[in-house]
Amino acid sequence: MEYVIAFVVGGLICVVGQLLLDVGKFTPAHVMSTLVVVGVILDFFGVYDPFIDFAGAGATVPIVSFGHSLYHGAMQEASQDGLIGVITGIFEVTSAGISAAIVFGFFASLVFRPKG
Amino acid sequence: MATKTKKGIQFPLSKAEYKEQASKYRPKRNVLQNTFRAFWVGGTICLLGQIITNIYINFFGFSEQDAGNPTVATLILISVILTGLGVYDNIGQYAGAGSAVPVTGFANSIASAAIEHRSEGYVLGVGGNMFKLAGSVIVFGTVAAFVFGALRTILNMLWAG
Amino acid sequence: MSTSVATRNRLSRQTWQFTEDVRIQATATVVGPKEGEGPLGALFDRVYDDMYAGQDSWEKAERILMEDAVNIALEKARLKPDDIDQILAGDLLNQNITANFTAENLSIPLMGMYGACSTSMLTLSNAAALVNAGYANYIIAACSSHNATAERQYRYPTEYGGQKPPNAQWTVTGAGAAVVGIGGDGPRLTHATIGKVMDLGIKDPFDMGAAMAPAAVSTLMTHFEDTGLRPQDYDLIVTGDLASIGYAIAKDLLQKEGYDMDKVYNDCGLMVYHPDQEVFAGASGCASSATVTYSYIVDQLSKGLLKKVLVCATGALLSPVSYQQGDSIPCIAHAVAFEGGK
Numbered sequence: 001m002e003y004v005i006a007f008v009v010g011g012l013i014c015v016v017g018q019l020l021l022d023v024g025k026f027t028p029a030h031v032m033s034t035l036v037v038v039g040v041i042l043d044f045f046g047v048y049d050p051f052i053d054f055a056g057a058g059a060t061v062p063i064v065s066f067g068h069s070l071y072h073g074a075m076q077e078a079s080q081d082g083l084i085g086v087i088t089g090i091f092e093v094t095s096a097g098i099s100a101a102i103v104f105g106f107f108a109s110l111v112f113r114p115k116g
Numbered sequence: 117m118a119t120k121t122k123k124g125i126q127f128p129l130s131k132a133e134y135k136e137q138a139s140k141y142r143p144k145r146n147v148l149q150n151t152f153r154a155f156w157v158g159g160t161i162c163l164l165g166q167i168i169t170n171i172y173i174n175f176f177g178f179s180e181q182d183a184g185n186p187t188v189a190t191l192i193l194i195s196v197i198l199t200g201l202g203v204y205d206n207i208g209q210y211a212g213a214g215s216a217v218p219v220t221g222f223a224n225s226i227a228s229a230a231i232e233h234r235s236e237g238y239v240l241g242v243g244g245n246m247f248k249l250a251g252s253v254i255v256f257g258t259v260a261a262f263v264f265g266a267l268r269t270i271l272n273m274l275w276a277g
Numbered sequence: 278m279s280t281s282v283a284t285r286n287r288l289s290r291q292t293w294q295f296t297e298d299v300r301i302q303a304t305a306t307v308v309g310p311k312e313g314e315g316p317l318g319a320l321f322d323r324v325y326d327d328m329y330a331g332q333d334s335w336e337k338a339e340r341i342l343m344e345d346a347v348n349i350a351l352e353k354a355r356l357k358p359d360d361i362d363q364i365l366a367g368d369l370l371n372q373n374i375t376a377n378f379t380a381e382n383l384s385i386p387l388m389g390m391y392g393a394c395s396t397s398m399l400t401l402s403n404a405a406a407l408v409n410a411g412y413a414n415y416i417i418a419a420c421s422s423h424n425a426t427a428e429r430q431y432r433y434p435t436e437y438g439g440q441k442p443p444n445a446q447w448t449v450t451g452a453g454a455a456v457v458g459i460g461g462d463g464p465r466l467t468h469a470t471i472g473k474v475m476d477l478g479i480k481d482p483f484d485m486g487a488a489m490a491p492a493a494v495s496t497l498m499t500h501f502e503d504t505g506l507r508p509q510d511y512d513l514i515v516t517g518d519l520a521s522i523g524y525a526i527a528k529d530l531l532q533k534e535g536y537d538m539d540k541v542y543n544d545c546g547l548m549v550y551h552p553d554q555e556v557f558a559g560a561s562g563c564a565s566s567a568t569v570t571y572s573y574i575v576d577q578l579s580k581g582l583l584k585k586v587l588v589c590a591t592g593a594l595l596s597p598v599s600y601q602q603g604d605s606i607p608c609i610a611h612a613v614a615f616e617g618g619k
Contacts, residue, residue, distance in 0.1 A: 057168075108200045
């Protein structure tokens with residue numbers, strides 16, 4: 001069942017992205033930026049964690065969860081250090097995604113060349 | 117008939133008239149088909165994410181919480197390899213947001229820029245251009261997290277105070 | 278005296294008449310793999326089956342395409358680089374680098390020209406004018422475009438998984454070159470019409486055809502009015518790269534203005550690829566008009582299968598900065614009239 005939910009929920013989030021592209025005439029960069037900000041806002045209202053409990057990878061794989069992680073990291077530190085923690089904590093949770101993308105991306109540039 | 121004046125031919129339509137005329141020729145995007153493709157490809161990537169998560173939990177003893185990071189890293193690795201092999205752009209043309217919205221799309225935007233700009237050198241090319249596309253996601257996510265994080269922190273302080 | 282030359286050669290502010298026997302001495306076209314698989318594949322002088330053309334970057338590959346095209350054209354004309362007075366060349370890349378490096382390698386004096394995808398006829402019209410006026414014996418007109426260099430300059434990295442809408446166009450990987458001189462038995466160049474920049478407010482860079490159609494219409498109407506010729510006086514009229522959408526718009530507009538385009542009008546953007554080659558609305562790029570004109574059209578003119586042809590190359594003069602700053606797309610079209618050889 002959790003596989004079905006991950007598939008359906010993840011698919012539906014992508015549908016929202018597709019509608020922003022096709023109907024909203026957004027560029028891909030605008031879609032991604034919008035979804036990340038939405039993730040932050042959802043987490044601000046405390047909805048994203050229950051959503052992850054429900055949908056699993058359907059909620060963590062889409063880029064929306066990147067916004068949730070950024071906000072989460074900020075709040076984690078803020079609970080200890082107050083306002084300063086908001087700054088120092090932002091990348092606390094997301095570091096895996098960003099550093100993996102940088103490291104793998106860099107190694108890819110050593111190995112591959114564009115195919116066109 | 118257009119009139120010929122000293123200035124030459126006058127274009128028969130105004131900007132507003134032309135815009136309206138031209139829009140009639142524009143092919144409609146097949147929203148239904150695009151949406152369906154985005155749904156099943158995006159759903160499949162998330163399903164794959166769920167499978168990977170469960171592998172990390174069941175075979176490597178990760179907790180449900182801790183399995184998130186290696187899952188993301190694995191998906192990113194797969195996406196970067198597919199980008200390097202010249203496959204991800206074709207998936208993207210088919211799936212649209214279905215392959216752009218998952219974290220694999222984020223990785224594709226970073227890897228494609230890195231690979232593309234290698235011809236300009238590792239520092240200025242790869243290093244300088246890697247976040248050409250992904251940069252806006254990080255910037256807006258970070259700024260939003262700061263604004264809402266600060267807001268929440270201040271609200272909490274007031275609440276406690 | 279000067280006024281008499283002007284009255285013979287200058288039909289209007291925009292249209293020139295070539296009064297000398299200005300002719301194409303030879304042409305050559307070099308393309309990439311996808312173009313080689315297209316309907317004109319057999320007519321191109323060289324087809325690279327590798328987008329890199331053996332080079333280590335897309336940009337260098339594009340230079341090879343242009344250099345090859347020039348060298349093959351010289352060979353066909355039995356001329357050496359030293360026989361050529363100037364090369365008029367351009368491409369789509371920032372600072373016209375393909376033309377600059379190619380001219381450096383060939384060591385032919387260069388006049389770099391930028392007209393986006395209209396560069397083919399911009400260079401050819403100027404080559405004809407300079408030869409007609411006696412400033413040069415032989416001039417080469419050349420231009421190039423490359424799918425990957427254009428993608429990465431105007432849009433995204435080539436491996437980026439963005440989805441293109443159906444009105445997008447596919448930049449042709451290729452180059453064309455023509456040697457222009459007096460006499461011989463190649464196709465004669467009779468007129469050229471220089472276009473005005475037209476901007477009808479289209480902003481979407483994926484909507485090139487619709488953006489460029491007014492420029493083509495304006496230049497074609499001007500050409501017909503200035504020369505007194507009608508569309509049916511030509512066996513073939515082609516626009517450069519309006520593709521399916523722009524082509525339909527331009528045709529209907531001209532038709533509505535009383536120009537009968539029936540049966541004579543086509544678009545190079547619809548001639549380079551088969552409909553099933555997944556190129557969205559059609560081809561674009563400097564090489565769209567250049568490779569079609571300098572292969573198929575010149576071929577047909579030389580064989581006498583076409584007698585009079587008008588090529589109206591269209592260009593979108595935008596830059597990534599201009600459209601990101603919200604400007605609409607300024608466009609231009611230049612036309613050159615050809616007459617069958619002999």
